Amino acid sequence: MRHETIDLIFDAAVEVFAEYGFERAKVDDIAMKAGIAKGTIYYHFKSKEELFVALMNEGLEKMLDHARTEMEQAEPPREQLRRMLAAQVRFLIGHGTFTKLLLTEVWGSKERQQAFRSRIRQYIDLIEQVLRRGTEQGIFHLTHPNETAASIFGAVGVAVLHTIYRCQDQSEQMEAEIPKIIDTLEHLLFNGITA
Known part of the structure; x- marks a missing residue:
């Protein structure tokens, strides 16, 4: 299950980073695009x-x-x-x-x-x-x-x-x-x- 969650996060993150650039991308946007809670991202990664x-x-x-x-x-x-x-x-x-x-x-x-x-x-x-x-x-x-x-x-x-x-x-x-x-x-x- 963990790997599927990370794949979801990566798929969403690549789109958000590409659309907004690293500086303007928000973890909230990544979470929303992935359909998961922001806390789930921070569970796997300490920071953007x-x-x-x-x-x-x-x-x-x-x-x-x-x-x-x-x-x-x-x-x-x-x-x-x-x-x-x-x-x-x-x-x-x-x-x-x-x-x-x-x-x-x-x-x-x-x-x-x-x-x-x-x-x-x-x-x-x-x-x-x-x-x-x-x-x-x-x-x-x-x-x-x-x-x-x-x-x-x-x-x-x-x-x-x-x-x-x-x-x-x-x-x-x-x-x-x-x-x-x-x-x-x-x-x-x-x-x-x-x-």
Whole structure:
């Protein structure tokens, strides 16, 4: 029962935080949207900040698991990177409200920054591992794999966020954009922009 209640809280919280932003969101609004008493939220989370951190950590963990699953289905580093990139795009498009929060709200307070750095770092480390393997095998030519991994993570996030805002509330159109985003990012990553 506890997990169902937390899922209700998270579902309501992601909508309220996305609609009002972290600062203006109220626990009362989250409780009302979830159809539970405000005290139930405070039973599970000490504060709005703790709720937000837990919500974002769960989303990032799901995204990381999704990317790992995709990566493990391929062997060569190039294909692993391709699968991770596609998995991140699909996950972020499929969780548009979470994506807006991730890329607009998580950098607010110092506490939030510290809480998310470790999760985002795990994701970037996963990308970096693939880049290093590919470099060792002569597939990639990189001098700064850490910075490249962070750049890939950021490029995917911003490309998806751009699509989410451009296709506002048109989920079919967003779904149709997924192959174009993946193709564009793959081309940029593997071929660059020079002729």
